[in-house]
Amino acid sequence: GDSVTQMEGPVTLSEEAFLTINCTYTATGYPSLFWYVQYPGEGLQLLLKATKADDKGSNKGFEATYRKETTSFHLEKGSVQVSDSAVYFCATSRRTTDSWGKFQFGAGTQVVVTP
């Protein structure tokens, strides 16, 4: 079945460090790929997305590229800030033939950025 695997956290970084969060997925066909972010005490909000192979999603200095050959969608940011402290979720979404569709979220990776 569909699954999303993210690196376990917490990931602790100093301000201005480089951040990478690995995400790999298993799914039939060509799912859409998403990164959502959850700040403390809030619901999830979309950070970026990519809907086809080799697409790059970007937002707020974060980037991720849809790699079909490695079934990956790793999240990167060149210089993190304390305000980037949050839980990050990788997710997939795809059409299915036997039901309405399939949505899958990873377990989430907590990122802590210290001054």
Place this chain on the structure above:
Amino acid sequence: DVKVTQSSRYLVKRTGEKVFLECVQDMDHENMFWYRQDPGLGLRLIYFSYDVKMKEKGDIPEGYSVSREKKERFSLILESASTNQTSMYLCASSLGPRDWGETQYFGPGTRLLVL
């Protein structure tokens, strides 16, 4: 901006009680979703609805039911609450229909404790 609101941020109930969690979205979205979020498990889909009075089971529907009498409102019902239903419940909506690249917009969540 899309707004998804949930009726309660925190809820404490007794085992065996019937529990209603309400979710309202204000952007005329077709699709609405209920997830539960547990540490280490990420988000798991309970039910979703793609139209008024229409619903589909997600990955963990046991012990839950849903109701969508109006387009903007999607209710999650715990018929007889149990302690293993203690969790964070997140509601989401997306534009639809059947576009799997669509962003989901999340409410702030309801933290439910069943004693």
